[in-house]
Amino acid sequence: MSQLLSLWERVQVSHCGQYSVERTLALNEYCQRVSPLRVATVCIFTPLYPLVVVVLAECLPLRPTAEGSSANYVFWIRHSCMLLVMLVGVMVQAKAWVPGLPLSGKRLLGIAVGCSVVATALDVLVAELWVFPIPFLVVLGGPPVVAIVVFTTRCVLGRDGLHDIPDRAFSLRRFFQLFAAQASLTTIYPAYRALFLAAPSYIRQLLVALLPVLDLALKNVLAVYGSHLEDRLPEVIVFTVDVFDALYAVLCMRSANSFVMVGVTVTLNAITMMLTLQDMHHRSGVARANLTAKERRQGEAMETLVTTTLRLLQTPGQLDPSELRSIRLLSSARHRLSDASTTLLDALTAHTACNNGRRAPTTMTMTQLKDRHASAPMAEPILTDDSDTTAQPSRLRTPLRRSCFARKVDPVGGVRKGTQLTTPSHSRLGNTSVASVNRQALGTGRANLKSVDRGSRPAALAVSPLQSHTSEAQGAWRRRGTAANQLHQQNMRVVRQTLQLLFDNEYLCLTAYTQCVVPVIYIGYMACLQNLPNRQYYPDTRVVEDAQFFSDRMRLIVVLAGLQLTSLLVLHTFMTRHFAVSTLYQVAFVLETQAMLVQSRIASLLIISVGFPLEHYGEFSGRNGVNPGV
Template sequence: MQRTHTSIFPSAADKTAPRVALCRQLEENWNRIQVGRQGSYSIERLVSLDQYCNTTSWTRVILVCVSTPIPSLLVAVLLECFPLRPPSEGWVANWVFWLRMSLTSVLLAFGGYSQLAAFVPDLHFTLCKQIIASTGLAVGLIGTSILAAKIIGFPVPLLMQFGAIPTGFFAVLLLRLVGGSDAFASGSPIVAQMKRFQRYFLALIILTGFYPLFKVLYDSVPLAYRGGVILVLPVWRFAAKHFIVYVSRDLEDIIPESVAFLVDFFSSLFVSVCMSSSGPFYLSFLFIAADLSQILLELRELSGNAKVVLQLIGPQLQDPIHPRSSTPEPTTLLTRILGATKEPRAFRAESMGPVRVWACLPHSLTSKQVEQLAHLEESGVYYQRNPSSNNHMKQSLLQTQNGFKQRTSIVPTSTLKHEIASPTTQDPINAKNKQSTRPNGSGSGLKKSKLLVLQGLQLLFHCEYLQLVEYVECITPIVYVVYKSILEQLPNIVYYPGGAGNWSLATVVNILVLAMMEVGSLVFLHHFLQRKFAISAMHQLAFVLETHAYLIQVKLLIGILVLIPFELEHLGADFSLRFEWLDSK
């Protein structure tokens, strides 16, 4: 009879098992709270992205990515070309400064009202009304600022912060006078849309106000301890991102763009400004090291998300941009997900729960695509908005034809419903993927198809967010270098801290090294997604930059027109609160 010996001492494997489980649990919790896991694509956005990838050339993609920051940068440079007078000459002699401030106010007000028109379409805030309201707001702001300069003195102490008060007052007043009282009437269907916009825009204003404070904190810390401020920056960035996610929960499709062009853009701008200031080299190294660590963490997180989708789709997909065979219609992750979503009858026993049919802001689709989305909504499988939101979303969808936007009817006829459901008359993408994406009727097949849709839409959301972050961190240092290099040649440089001659070649090299590292990470992300999922990251990036151009340009204008020059002497940005120039008056 064989005897077995059982050791009373725990083995090495028994000792390490709890540690491994704890590490995995911590990693899961960490991944769960990342911004890339806080949302997913809607089917409407998926359809629009697929159409964009199939119809947009590489030339247009490159032009969109390169030209996006140019309008804001060009406006900022032109405003700096207005020659200013010394603040000591008084507010009357500085009429050019008031002209510059007026133009800035009109541009920013128009950007804010254009976002209002997009977020609250039922308000019918036309272009003409936007221009009138923007001009009126600028007149009110400049008039109040001149009055303050006459009473208090010039420059007005903390003029940028002071200007927020009359700006808020005149913005609401002009909205009521020009837009009407519907937006303020209790019980009006516009009120819910207005509250959604107010939360979103208030978050933008709050983060804009925090940027100067963080810069002042950095400057006030002794040089030997500034490394600690650099270590605090990721914590602030993490908290700010989740603040934006919280206020944008009803605007899930624009969460990646909002987070990237608010938090990451402002923090990247802060890094560029701090790297340009005089200081030891190790501070620049810390900035670059912190950014590199963030890139590695984000790519590792994306790899974990992508691994789940790769297990669901099985074989390697084919790149539609550079197909490896003569197949006229290569299979991509987009077409696989589209094929699965267009078979709602297959999920009759499964609810797709969080998957949304309609985007939070309407995309430009064809009438056939809108009818297909309406049919998917009627299937009852996907997430249902409240009825008023559904009707509004349907009525707000636009179709772009011959350069003009026209409203489209989305009520599907019985014949069209049969046509969409018929296997022989589906659109080419759906027909092509019918065999590979239709569930086999078994429980495992339904579950796999459901997971493909859920995980695939979430992966696209995650990819969009990372692409925008890398793009923002790539263009921001370049924009800052171009702006500062031009400003160094203009007479207005004497009114900024440090004056002329404080912009060296070493500073430019340090900032451009950071930019080139971001370019490399963006290229790596593109090749990773193209190899694994046949997704062109650059096409998806250009899709976002075009689709949300009006949202992005407002944030770029705020960063370049407001945040970069906030230390201009004429703006009275003395956060020590001494305001010594007032003592001499």
Template sequence: MGADAIRRTKAQPNQFKQYLNNLHAQILMMFVYPIYEALFRTTEGSHFQLLVILLLPIIKVFLKDIVRKSTMHIGDMVPETVIFTVDFFNAIYVATCMQTSSSALSISAITITNILQTVAMLNGLHRRTGSISSKLHNLSQLSSENEKDLLLSVLCSLCRDPEKFKKQNRAGIMIRSCFPHHLSAADTIVLNTLDTAKKETSITRQQSAKPAAVAPYPNSPDSSIRESIFSQQTHCPCFRNRVSFVSPTADSVNVVYPPNQQVKRSTTHKPKLDDTSDHPVILRDSLEALFTIECLVVTTYLEAIIPLFYTTYVLVMIRLPSAKYHTEMVGITHDNVGARILPVFAFGLLEVASLVLLVVTIKRNCMMRAIYQLAFVLESQRSSIQTKLIVWMMITLCFRVMHFGT
């Protein structure tokens, strides 16, 4: 590390503590899930195995809460960190337990548990976003052929129109992201304008010495909502929203475009918005819906590809001489490998169906294409995602070896 690195670390004790908390939370995965797998194998064929299967969703929720609390300081990267840590481990060990289990009852219990979770997820998303569609249609005057991304179009129009934007409840909404994005010149001007206006308003409020000018984030009325979905953060073409401990109150930002900055208007069709005074929370509700959609789509995508990847891994591994040293390959031969991985493959197809249903629900309720949002996350955070996948693959698969050359 060197003396300079040590001095910088000592000068930032809070960041170092947050880093250690995040590191310890991720290391916890390396112990909890192997212990669970050992418990699953121990109860194989007994009446207690059903209880062990029902324990898996509880473990996932518990670990998600731990990782979430340890990563709240990194803003936009909270969903990616939580999903590609906890959900990855959970998906890998679900596939492992299904592949190693010889009981049809155990495999059925795992599948039914997953189906119930999927139904609960879709029902929760439908109830959460069901009212957004009607609000968007009330605000927008788009023709039917231009409604492919109505949610994002309305959000962008709200952000680009100062008169509409200042009527919205913006408690807890921040402008800047914790990592860079490639923006057009027009979007950069809008972003800088909103950011500058917020800073000027904050200074004016402080000089006027009004106690209500700045609202602490933990006491904001929607803090419980943000806490339940990791943190209040979403992305859209205009700006990205993340958590901060201090934010302006609902009516504290008045966006004014500088006279020397002319925003180049896009030639694409933009929705014409009706009066937003009757919908002061449409901006916040839409951003929360975008964040929820991001978490659900990325999670469902990961849970769909992991079983399919695991079946491919087993098919390749059975043909290698080192297969006999891997604990997950015990009892698998060239003759029975197809039967052993068939439940995992069917489980993966079920997850793919869940992803399709989720995309259809989002399209119907929110008028947006969730696949593009998934692609945005995978592209904008590809370095972090690839690093996690490589490291976790090495830990969960390569370390299941009984023979290390001795």
């Protein structure tokens, strides 16, 4: 059993990164200024844009394919609009993933419009000269579209525009690798769907059980190619693989009409979540131990995890210098921060030995990624101080509003003592004196460590001159130095585990949110399609034309959506109680700060899954196969 758990930990994508300090500051500010009502609004209305896109496409009246390409000019208009939406999503990703790419909003929209029109014109020409509908239009039309986009972008930006990109070769190579990995999913999941429909009923349940294995393999591929994005990996992976997974799981259940498959899917998701939570519990051992120790000595509200982490980073002398480079100060994408947080971040950048780059300096394998972010619990006892503990991770309070932060801080609370980084706009940057080591840790009197800076030695023990060179004093000195080193390692472990905890929670909560919201989007789409004339051009028209049949199938998906929603709420409650982190606030943070990326990607995947199976796009899996999209 332990070997299986070890294997599970090695393949988990949540082990591939940690939050940067900049992203942590952005989350801190978001949770301070945003109300629970706004959080709920963001979570509810984010899927509205993708749903509106696919529904409006179905409102365009189509003609039978037998009437030919010319009579179906409305289809070509629809096709061009769908390409436009998808190309806008691709260009938004390029702008976000390639730092320094001179792609303004006007250029982005102009390239997307021009390429969609040219690609559609070529498709019309092929249909007029060959046959309509064009067989495998979705698959065969992809490479020409990519070539047109690359050529057009090069012409618009010019040679100088591309040469000004920092680390141009690395950034462009990783972008195309990550984009190719995403594009491969548009073939892999439809192929899985075709295999599912062709399999006998007793094999289908096995295929449903194998879907998480397929998802995990694809997530690891995306994590490798997106390793340079690091603290944005959860958004990239979840809103690609998990959206596809949820869509095709819904499509498979709708075809099979089996509550057993609903139970299998929900059970597998629950098991996956439980294993991930168990792993998070193991990886956050030091932070939780410090929190527990502090709670035993102080019953009032704690400072936030963010505040504690920032306080420790402001005093690099309290951290293990050998591990400081593992902490990234800057996010892979710039965040809008207040003047106070910007000044604090600049001060940290100037005075600490942390990683100040916006991306990983080298390409890393999956094993290297997970080794880099490995976190094991400390074997030594937790060092505390009766009056002032430096390493005091806190709880992000419950209920919803208080579960993200117990009280507002700016951006690091506390009273300044000892040596610390100072900035013009921060008069209170937190307590920075090193905690006194207790009697059990030192084995000697109540000696205190005062403001131990990086590279400096602890202050001398108060002994008489005649005793200064005795073996007892030397032993106490060594014990004191050992305790200081242990405290520095403990503080460093608290910082790393806090940043990893935020990364893990973002990945887990986005996955749960996606599994909940995608079935709701599909239900809304099918409810609209049932009342539109274009329903006759989809392969399985009985689903939308027979009211009783439609009701039975949709009831199945409603049950799935309800169970996934329950799972999301249970996850939120569990995380706030046991890890002091708010799930819903972190979901809303990602959905709002990366709205264009998230919504455009969901819209693109929805078009591929439910829009392209249209009869006018030709057969998608052969003349005597079953269309895998509906």
